[in-house]
Amino acid sequence: MPDALRREPPAGPGRSLLDALPATASGSQVWAALGRGGLTARAYRDGAVGAGVDPDGLAGVLSAVDARFSIAATLSVSVQLATALPLLATGTSPAARSALEQALAGRATVTLAATDVTAGTDLTALRTQVRTEGDALVVTGGKNWIANATTAAHHLVLARQRPGRHFTAFTWVLVPADAPGVRVTAADSALFADSGAGHLTFDGVRTGRDHVLGRAGFGLPLFARHIATERLAGAQWAVSLCRRTLRDTQHHLSTRAHGDGTLWDLDAVRQRFARCLLRLRELQALVAECGDAVAARHDATAAATLKAAAGATVGEVLNECGQLWGAAGFSTGGIQEVRAQAALFGIGGGANEVVLGALADASDALLAEPARPDLR
Known part of the structure; x- marks a missing residue:
């Protein structure tokens, strides 16, 4: 494995279980070891x-996984930790409690099946439907680019229960992966195969009426609540990824001969590297400032701030490090492969343009003059 991706085993409890896995382990294998x-x-x-x-516990788990495994495998873990399991915990039926117990113990993975085939990030336009027939719920539709789709025992499906774009028109349904009418197709992506990425089709899938998660009609509020936590997790993960990449890049620059010294001795190289350090420190400061607001209050503006900052920071740091690695970065498993996978940070969980729009909407509050201290 190239130095750009050398992985250090995480310290602390559970190290032996993670260390026993190869660095090429899939997301489901990592999830099982964590559980x-x-x-x-x-x-x-x-x-x-x-x-x-x-926040600290979440950051610790993500850092331990990022330190050793691929971006695809870490994505598989991150989505479940930050979003899928908290959403699953809103279910009160025996089926939901059993699914949560299995997932928490690492015996099963679950999906967060929100992104619709026809709607993309515009969830109010999704066409996947759930209707009631006697004692059953019937789910019909499709979801694209869902992490853990090929490995999951259960799918958490966001579905439309009535026409229109009102936020009360949508509901979360727990769908067993082995239910008749569920079809899974692996996504055509070598970059994210280890995340179990795939596409889901639901053809008249029947479940019990107790498979609703949370309250019927509260699908979008629940999504907004938990996507905020996913954005916090993404920013924490981005800090770990950028720190590790910069550490490995500095090592490369310090050992790559150039003239009578190394590339690290060049002032221009050091300045470019320092700008990346600055971006990392800025993101760290934002995570420290916004983390509690997201975790405790599900603050949507704080979450959007973290998501936008993480996407921009990862893009800048990985692009710059890719340039600094030169031709060596194109080796198998090298920095250029990581850079391609890291483009996820600007797309998954809400594209940069979406979260920047949310920040613009909150500009009045963000720019309000803070209260002046009493100087009398």
């Missing part, structure tokens, strides 16, 4: 998923 080691629960307050994420 067996009791590390998954560390992402939540008091180890209880329903109590919400613990």
Whole structure:
């Protein structure tokens, strides 16, 4: 494996279980190891998923996974930790409780099946439907580019229960992956195969009426609540990824001969590297400032700030490091491959343009003059 991607085993409890896996392990394999080691629960307050994420615990788990495994595998873990499991915890039926127990223990993976075949990020335009027939719910539709689709035991499906774009028109449904009418197709993506990425089709899939997660008609509010946490997780992961990439790049520059010294001795190189360090420090500061607001209050503006900053920072740092690695960066598993995967940070969980629009909407509040201290 190239130096650009050398992976150090994480310290602390559970290290042996993660260290026993190859660096090429898939997301489902990493998830299983985390569950067996009791590390998954560390992402939540008091180890209880329903109590919400613990920012420090979540960051610790993501950092440990990023330190050793691929971006695709880390994506698989991140979506489940930050979004899918907290959403699953809103279910009160025995089926939902059982699915949560299995996922938390690492015995099963789950999907967050929100992105519709026809709607993309415009969730109010989705066409996947759920209707009631007697004692059953019937789900029909399709979802594209869903992490963990090929490995999941359960799909968390956002579906339309009535026409229109009103936020009360949508509901989350827990759909067993082996239910008749569920079809899974692996996504044509070598970059994200380890995340179990795939497309889902639901052809008149029947589940019990108790498979609704949360309250019927509260699908979009639940999504907004938990996507905020996913954006926090993404920013925390971005910090780990950028720090590791910069550390490896500095090592490369310090050992790459140039003239009588190394590339690290060149002032222009050091300045370019320092700008990346500055971007990383800025993102770290934002995570520290906004983390509690997102975790405790699901602050949508703080979450959008983190998402926009993470996408911009990862893009700039990975692009610059890719240039600094030169031809060596094109080796298999090298920095250029990581850079291609890292484009996810500007797209997944809401494209940069979407979250920047949310920030613009909040500009009046963000630019309001703070209260002046009393100087009398």
